Amino acid sequence: MGQQVFLPKFHIEECLEAVRECLEKGWTGLGYKTVEFEEAWKKYTGHTNAHFLNSNTAGLYLAVEILKEKYGWADGDEIISTPITFVSTNHAILHQNMKVKFADVDEFLCLDPADVEKKITEKTRAVMFVGYGGRFGRLDEIIAICEKYNLKLILDAAHMSGTRVNGVFPGTLNGIDVTVYSFQAVKNLPTADSGMICFADSELDSICRKYSWLGINKDTYERTSSTGNYKWRYDVDYLGYKYHGNSIMAALALTQLKYLDSDNARRREMVKIYDECLASNNKIHIIPATYEDECSFHIYEIAVDNRDALMNFLAENEVFTGVHYRDNTEYGMYSYGQGTCPRAHEISKHIVTLPLHLGLSDDEVRGIAKLVNDFVG
Structure with a gap:
């Protein structure tokens, strides 16, 4: 069939065994394997927080919405981003009625720090940095600019699963407020589709978990006791979404992470x-x-x-x-x-x-x- 630009490699027998475990347990949704994968991802990367989602795109949408709410950003405020990216990066900004302020790229096709600084206005609230192809680019300079101008920094790490800089995962660097990874079908850590959002602030991680499950303050797995009794009383804290990941995808991710x-x-x-x-x-x-x-x-x-x-x-x-x-x-x-x-x-x-x-x-x-x-x- 020729040479495809992308062709994911699955460790099929191990993946099937991990999925079989979910099916036999009768738990394929949120919880169980999603919790296990979140813990494995934190151990692997060094992130303090990690929440498993159904896609990187969902994570980007949540990142912008939660930061906007937390810091009181207004409609029409600006986030500086790159024009060399998949449209989901910039759609996440528009969905919050904010404006994408485009900055140019450098030789690595990541944001050019000099142009980012030129594009800062009184309405700028954050920078969205894309680790193009897994590259670090000049992220350290972008971090310094954000600190200088008191801007929040979102790292779209859709391509960066496994990227390290001197042994450190870039998303864990001080000055990055939230990092979002992709485990989409052809990414380096492939599932069918899923992602991970990693807030530096544990309070925002807690809020994110509610937003991703329709604003409900406890997920179904947490509401099922060891005796099987289903706890149906819960509150709804936010007007949330159905963005959380599931145990089938997490089972695949846990297997793929080993490789x-x-x-x-x-x-x-x-x-x-x-x-x-x-x-x-x-x-x-x-x-x-x-x-x-x-x-x-x-x-x-x-x-x-x-x-x-x-x-x-x-x-x-x-x-x-x-x-x-x-x-x-x-x-x-x-x-x-x-x-x-x-x-x-x-x-x-x-x-x-x-x-x-x-x-x-x-x-x-x-x-x-x-x-x-x-x-x-």
Whole structure:
């Protein structure tokens, strides 16, 4: 079927056994395995708090809403974000009737700290940083800017599962208010779809748990006693949502977590092969990474002059690629940002995502690189 841009690797027998345990227990919803995975994620990353959700997108929506409520932000206030991201990042801001203020990207395709500082106004309340492809970029400089201007910092870590900087998970750094991960179907830690939200503030974690379960102050698992008696009296503290994760997804995640570091190590091996094969071609620009020895490398990006023609050529040779991402200011709802981020706009016309998944052999990676060189050279 050719080489896909994404192809998740599941440890099938172990996953089935973990799911079987849920089915035999008769508990597939919130609680049980979701609690177990939250504890495992905290132990793995060092986060103080972790709440399992049905998606990264749900986590981003909750992050903005809860911070807005907590700190009294008004409709029309601004959050600085990137145009090089999946639209869910910026939709989370619009959903709260706030404005996305676009800042340009740097060579890592993460937010450029210099442009972020230029875009701060009296209405700025927070920065939304996307760890593009698992990259750290200049997150440390963004943290310093947020501290300088008393801004909150949301880390969209959808690509960053397993990324470390000098042994530390970036989302745990002081100055980051909330980090949101993705365990969507093709992410480095794949399930069918799920995510994790990690507030630095335990009070906000507690509020988030209510918001994600329709505002109810106790989940179903907590309301079932060891004798099986169902405690049906509860209160509803917030106008919440059905955003929580379930035990089936958590069972998959617990299994996949055991292999995340070794899987990411293999990704870095493939990245090294791509780099070695493509680096000498001066018509190909490789998107670099900071701390690449510890980067999760969810995607491998290059930029070329004739991107669409290259993608068509590779498809003819059964190598299927992608684009991550289209400049968000090209979408109608964000068109007010056009012209404000020239680097992002230009690079988005040239970037292409090459296959980078655990089903590839070294020779297949070299073969893809050869096709790219043959066309672009």
